[in-house]
Amino acid sequence: MTRATWRTRVGFVLAAVGSAVGLGNIWRFPWLTAQNGGGAFLLLYLLVVVLVGVPGLLGEMVIGRRSGRNPVGAFGALCGDRWRPLGGLALFASVVVLSFYSVVGGWILRYTLASATGAYFSAPQEYFAAIDYGVGAAGFHALFLLATAAVVYVGVDRGIEVATTVMVPGIVLMLGGLAVWAGTLDGATGGYEFYLSLDLSYLRANFFDVLGAAAGQALFTLSVGAGAMLTYASYLGEDRSLAADGTLIAGLNTGIGVLAGLVIFPLLFSLGVDPGAGGPGALFISLAGAFADLPYSNLVGVAFFGVVLLAALSSSISIYEVLVSYLVDEHGASRGGATAAVGTLFLVTGSGAALSPSLFTLLADTIANLALTAGLLGFLLFDGWVLGRLALEEYELGAGRIATLAGRPWFVAIAVILPLFLAFTFVTGIGGVVGVTPTAGQAGAIAVAAVGGCIALFSRRSRA
Ligand code: PHE
Numbered sequence: 344m345t346r347a348t349w350r351t352r353v354g355f356v357l358a359a360v361g362s363a364v365g366l367g368n369i370w371r372f373p374w375l376t377a378q379n380g381g382g383a384f385l386l387l388y389l390l391v392v393v394l395v396g397v398p399g400l401l402g403e404m405v406i407g408r409r410s411g412r413n414p415v416g417a418f419g420a421l422c423g424d425r426w427r428p429l430g431g432l433a434l435f436a437s438v439v440v441l442s443f444y445s446v447v448g449g450w451i452l453r454y455t456l457a458s459a460t461g462a463y464f465s466a467p468q469e470y471f472a473a474i475d476y477g478v479g480a481a482g483f484h485a486l487f488l489l490a491t492a493a494v495v496y497v498g499v500d501r502g503i504e505v506a507t508t509v510m511v512p513g514i515v516l517m518l519g520g521l522a523v524w525a526g527t528l529d530g531a532t533g534g535y536e537f538y539l540s541l542d543l544s545y546l547r548a549n550f551f552d553v554l555g556a557a558a559g560q561a562l563f564t565l566s567v568g569a570g571a572m573l574t575y576a577s578y579l580g581e582d583r584s585l586a587a588d589g590t591l592i593a594g595l596n597t598g599i600g601v602l603a604g605l606v607i608f609p610l611l612f613s614l615g616v617d618p619g620a621g622g623p624g625a626l627f628i629s630l631a632g633a634f635a636d637l638p639y640s641n642l643v644g645v646a647f648f649g650v651v652l653l654a655a656l657s658s659s660i661s662i663y664e665v666l667v668s669y670l671v672d673e674h675g676a677s678r679g680g681a682t683a684a685v686g687t688l689f690l691v692t693g694s695g696a697a698l699s700p701s702l703f704t705l706l707a708d709t710i711a712n713l714a715l716t717a718g719l720l721g722f723l724l725f726d727g728w729v730l731g732r733l734a735l736e737e738y739e740l741g742a743g744r745i746a747t748l749a750g751r752p753w754f755v756a757i758a759v760i761l762p763l764f765l766a767f768t769f770v771t772g773i774g775g776v777v778g779v780t781p782t783a784g785q786a787g788a789i790a791v792a793a794v795g796g797c798i799a800l801f802s803r804r805s806r807a
Contacts, residue, residue, distance in 0.1 A: 346411060346577075346578070347498060347499040347500050347578055348499075348500070348578050348579070348580060349499070349500060349504055349578050349579060349580075350500050350504060351504075352583060352588070353508070354500070354504040354507075354508055355504075355575065355578070355579055355583075355588070356588055356591055356592060356595075357504075357507050357508050357511045357512075358503050358504055358507040358508075358575060358657075358661070359566075359572060359575050359588070359592045359661075360507075360511050360592055360595045360596060360599075361506075361507035361510055361511050361654075361657030361658065361660075361661070362566045362571050362572065362575065362657065362658050362660075362661030362662075363564060363565050363566050363592060363593075363595075363596035363658070364511070364514060364595075364596050364599045364600070364654050364657070364658070365444075365654045365655050365657065365658030365659075366444060366447050366448070366451075366651070366654070366655050366658065367560070367563045367564040367600075367658070368564055368596070368599055368600035368603045368654070369603045369607070369626070369651050369654060370447060370623075370626045370651070371560065371563065371564075371707075372388075372560065372564065372600055372603065372604065373603070373604060373607045373608070373625070373626065374623065374625045374626065375556050375560055376388075376538070376604065377617075377625070378556070379549070379552070379553045379556050379557070380542055380545040380546065380549065380553060381537045381538060381540065381542065382537075382538065382539055382540045382541040382542060383541060383542050383543070383545050383546035383553060384553055384556065384557060385538065385539070385604075386541060386546075387546070387553055387554055387557040388557040388560055388561055389597065390557075391554075391557050391558050391561040392561045392564070392565065392593060392597055393593075395558065395561060395562075395761055395764060395765075396561045396562065396564075396565045396567065396593055397565075397589060397590060397593045398753050398756050398757050398761060399562070399565075399567050399568075399719050399722075399723065399757065399761055400565050400567050400572055400589045400592070400593060401585055401586060401589045401738065401753065401757075402719075402722055402723045402726045402734070402757040402761075403567050403568075403570075403572045403573045403576070403719065403722050404572055404573065404575075404576035404579075404585050404588075404589060405576075405585065405726060405730075405734050405737045405738055406418075406421070406573050406576075406722055406725065406726065406730070406734075407572065407573035407574060407575070407576030407577040407579070408576045408577060408579050408581070408585065408737060409421060409730070409733065409734075409737045410577065411577050412577055412668075412672050413430070413570070413573075413574055413577070413665065413668040413669040413671075413672045413673065414430035414433035414434060414570035414573050414574065414665065414669065415427050415430030415431065415433075415434065415669055415673055416430070416669070416672045416673050417430060417573060417577070418430045418725065421729075421730060421733075422725075422729050422730065422805060425804065426725070426729065429721045429725060430570070430669075432714075432717050432718045432721045433568070433569055433570030433573065433665065433718045433721070433722075434570065434665065434666065434669060435714055435718075436568055436569040436570070436711075436714035436715050436717070436718040437569045437570060437571070437662050437665045437666055438666075438688070438689075438692060439706055439710050439711050439714045440563075440569055440662055440711055440714070440715070441659060441662040441663065441689055441692075441693070442689065442692040442693050442695070442696050442706055443693075443696045443703050443706040443707040443711070444655070444658070444659055444662065445484050445487050445488050445491070445659060445689060445693045446480060446484045446693055446696045446697045446703060447623075447655070447707075448484065448487035448488075448491075448652070448655045448656070448659055449480055449481075449482075449483030449484035449485075449486065449487045449697065450474070450475070450480070450483065450627060451487075451648055451651050451652045451655055452483050452486055452487050452652060453474060453479075453483045454627060454631060454644070454648045455644075455645060455648040455649050455652050457470070457644075458631075458634070458640075458641055458643075458644025458645045458647075458648055459641055459644075459645050460641075461635075461640065461641055461644075463631050463632075463635070464634075464635035464640065465635070467627075467628050467629075467631045467632035467635065468628050468632070470631070471624050471627045471628050471631070475624060475700070476697060476698060476699070476700050476703065477697070477698065478698075480697040480698075481693070481694040481697040481698060484693045484694065484696075484697045485690060485693075485694075487655075487656075487659070488659075488686060488689055488690065488693060489686075490656060491656060491659045491660050491663050492663065492682050492683075492685075492686045494506050494656070494660045495660050495663045495664055495667055495682055496678060496679060496682040498678065499578050499664070500578075502660075503660055503661075503664065506656075506657070506660070507657045507660075510653045510654070510656070510657045511657065513650070513653060514599065514650050514653055514654050514657075515599060515602075517646060517649075517650040518599065518602050518603060518606060518650060519602065520646075521606045521643075521646070521647060521650075522602055522605040522606045525605065525606050525607075525609040525610045525613075526605075526609060528609060528610065528613035529613055530609075530612050530613035530614075530615070531609030531610075531612065531613050532609075532612075533609075533612035533613075534607075534608035534609035534610070534611060534612035534613065535605075535608065535609060537608060537612065538604050538605075538608040551771060551783055554768070555712075555768050555771050555772060555775075558712075558716070558764070558765075558768045559711075559712030559715070559716070559768070559772070562712070562715040562716060562719060563711065563712070563715060564596060564597075564600060565592075565593060565596060566658065566661060566662075567715065567718075567719050568714070568715030568716060568717070568718035568719035568722070569662060569665060569714070569715060569718055570665045570718065571661040571662055571664070571665055572661075573665075573722070574661070574664055574665045574668050575661060575664075577668070581740050581741060582740075582741050583741050584741045584742045584743055584746055585737075585738060585740075585741070585742070586738065586742050586743075586746035586749065586753075587742070587743065587746060606647075607626070607630065610630065610633050611629055611630070611633065613633075614629075614632070614633040614636060616629040616632065616633060617629075623703075623704065623707060630647070631644070634647070663682075663685060663689075666681075666685045666688070667681040667682055667685055670684060670685070709772065709775065709776055712768075712772055713769060713772050713773065713776075716765050716768060716769045716772065717769060719761075719765060720762055720765045720766060720769065723757045723758070723761055723762050723765070724758075724762055724794075724797050724798065724801055725801070726754075726757055726758065727754070727757055727758025727759065727762070727798075728758065728797075728798050728801040728802045728805065729801055729802075729804075729805040731805075734754065734757075735750055735751070735754045738750055738753065738754070759794075762794045762797075763790055763791065763794050766789075766790035766791075766793050766794050767786055767787060767790040769790075770786040770789045770790055770793075771786050774786070
């Protein structure tokens, strides 16, 4: 059977943008921004997206396009079977991310319906508390999963490409409309001030915490580290410029993320709600509460949650596809069989997260960041120290003049600088989990030792 490819460049870019734009931009981003000092977080996040996210995304796409495989098969096909376990990191990250993602997807689905009837209008807080976890949440999670599976089942070019080509422009139009409307509300200015003003003293006092959160969020929002972009790039022809496509994808994703902030913050401030209150429930409780007080509240609610639902679906299909492509490529499964098997797995893991708030928070807050960081670290060290020249060659295929000039600096960045940065945030993140906070110097020393060790190991094994 020949492997599918994207029909058009636009189709691929939109599918990848669809993967990137999702709950990360709309649900996780405002929550983290509020928790980490507003504009200070925004600034670091944008820096990490440009300096780490974009080169990292290209490093991931290089492996996908070069191999034309899923994450596990990619490492095997490129440099021999002993590298396959490295792809396991990406599969693990995919399972972690979709397990809680589909639970939030279920909440969104429920809120879309509940907006039509106004179910949450009178008591938003109680409403969220009643539906957030439990059997109902597991049921809505299953429905969201089913919708995801349906698109994946139809296939890459006819399912994913067609669906995302409609979804992404729809998301942009609706968010744009909502942003304009939010700007007309009384008190919207307070929201812009919070969102866009920079509190340097806050940043100075909490630099490493804010940096860690910004780094995790940058990977999450660009969908890197879980093999989703690797897999999407594996359906790509050799004639496209990865650098141009990657930059475009990151640019659109960031633009749409910032746009989402321009909807959410004015809306919250116009109603006097604290954007930081409520953790993962913030968006639901505060925004939903806000809608209740507005004219045409049902319509606004359905429009808003409807867009978020589309954005969430176009992301979840990219994660689901990672595992389906793995089963199809590596185990000769049919697309239908693979879709069903992956669905069964997520039905179990997602239900776990839907039933247990502590499991949910652990996955969404910490393990996801760590898993994506580890996954990307594996990809980049592989690029730099196992693929080596071939990675640069692949990057240059189809690249224009500027992208070609940037090739060498890019290679140095992904082989050395980014791994050090990722290892550093990984160490501080693990410190948070086990309850010891290493100083920046200690975390830096561990990161240098770990990356140095991996480089020695990788370059020896690649010669063996
Ligand atoms: N980028 C997606 C979002 O922001 C989430 C995602 C993470 C998708 C990792 C794929 C892989 O919602």
